[in-house]
Amino acid sequence: MPSELTADSTFCDYYQQWVAMYKEGAVRDVTLRKYQLTKMWLSKLIPQLKLSELNRITYQRLLNDYASCHERQTTMDFHHQLKGAVLDAVDEGLIDRDPTRKAIIKGVPPKAKKQKYLNQFELHRLLNDLDLGPEISWDWLILLIAKTGLRFSEAIALTPADFDFSRQIVSISKTWDYKSGAGFVPTKNRSSVRKVQLDWQLVIQFSELTKSMPSDEPIFVQGKVYNSTANSVLERHCRQAQIPIISIHGLRHTHASLLLFAGVSIASVAKRLGHASMNTTQKTYLHIIQELENQDVDLVMRSISSLI
Structure with missing residues (x-):
C-alpha cells in the first residue's frame, strides 16, 4: 500500500x-x-x-x-x-486489533421470493407459445437456454463455429460481455469451459438457422445486447401462456430442476451447468434434492414392506 x-x-x-x-x-x-x-x-x-x-x-x-x-x-x-x-x-499496523472478530450479521426480513423455475407442464406451455420463425430471435434464445441450461452470457456468445452438429454438441469456451460492451471474454471459471449435448431437434433447427451466418460472429448479437430485453420477451410469453413469470436465468434453474427430477445425477447436472463443484449444485438446488430424498424414503419403505 x-x-x-x-x-x-x-x-x-x-x-x-x-x-x-x-x-x-x-x-x-x-x-x-x-x-x-x-x-x-x-x-x-x-x-x-x-x-x-x-x-x-x-x-x-x-x-x-x-x-x-x-x-x-x-x-x-x-x-x-x-x-x-x-x-x-x-x-500493516494501521489498526490495532481485528474489529471484524465476532461481528454480528443482521438484516431486514427477506422479500417474498419470486418463483425461480417452471415445472415440466409450465415449460411445455412456454415453449409452445414461442414464435420460432426462420430468423434468429429472442424466442430462439429462450428455447436454447431452456434445453441446455446455458448462462445468458454464454448463450449470446455462441457462434456457428461452436456447434458440432454431427456430434450433437455445442462448445462453451467464452462469454459475451453485454454489460460493458467488451465483446468476447473468458468464462466464469474453468469448469464453465465444457461441451453440452444437444437433442436432435435443436441440431436440425440451429443447423438451418446458422448455415448462412459468419462462422466466428455471435449468433444472437446485433448491436447492443440487454439482458432486460430478453427478460421482457420471456415475461410476455409467460403471461400469454398463463404460467409464473421467471427470468432468463430462471430457464437455467428450470433446466437443472427437470434433470434432477428425472433422476440425472448431481455430478452430471453440475458438469452440464459448468459449476465449479457439485457443492454449488447441491447448495443451489437443495430444495429439490430434499424433495427427491423424501421420495426416496417413500420408495425404500414401500420396498421394505413388500419383503414380508
Whole structure:
C-alpha cells in the first residue's frame, strides 16, 4: 500500500487504494464492481471514519447501518467484501486489533421470493407459445437456454463455429460481455469451459438457422445486447401462456430442476451447468434434492414392506 496512508487516514481512502492495489486486474469485472459498490456505501455511511477509530463497536455500527436496508445475506456479502481489507490494515499496523472478530450479521426480513423455475407442464406451455420463425430471435434464445441450461452470457456468445452438429454438441469456451460492451471474454471459471449435448431437434433447427451466418460472429448479437430485453420477451410469453413469470436465468434453474427430477445425477447436472463443484449444485438446488430424498424414503419403505 502507498506509504502516505497512516492510522489517521480514513478507512474509505484505505479501502479505495486496497481495491486498486489487490483487486483491479485480479478479479473479473463483475466482481470488481461489487467492491466498488462497497466503497460507495462506505463513502455514504462512514466518510470520515479514520483507521485509528475502527474498532469492534464502530465496525458493528457500520454493519448495523448497512443491515437496516439490506437483507442478511447481502449484509454478509458486504462484511466479506470489507474483511480482507481490514485484516490487511491490521497486518500493516494501521489498526490495532481485528474489529471484524465476532461481528454480528443482521438484516431486514427477506422479500417474498419470486418463483425461480417452471415445472415440466409450465415449460411445455412456454415453449409452445414461442414464435420460432426462420430468423434468429429472442424466442430462439429462450428455447436454447431452456434445453441446455446455458448462462445468458454464454448463450449470446455462441457462434456457428461452436456447434458440432454431427456430434450433437455445442462448445462453451467464452462469454459475451453485454454489460460493458467488451465483446468476447473468458468464462466464469474453468469448469464453465465444457461441451453440452444437444437433442436432435435443436441440431436440425440451429443447423438451418446458422448455415448462412459468419462462422466466428455471435449468433444472437446485433448491436447492443440487454439482458432486460430478453427478460421482457420471456415475461410476455409467460403471461400469454398463463404460467409464473421467471427470468432468463430462471430457464437455467428450470433446466437443472427437470434433470434432477428425472433422476440425472448431481455430478452430471453440475458438469452440464459448468459449476465449479457439485457443492454449488447441491447448495443451489437443495430444495429439490430434499424433495427427491423424501421420495426416496417413500420408495425404500414401500420396498421394505413388500419383503414380508
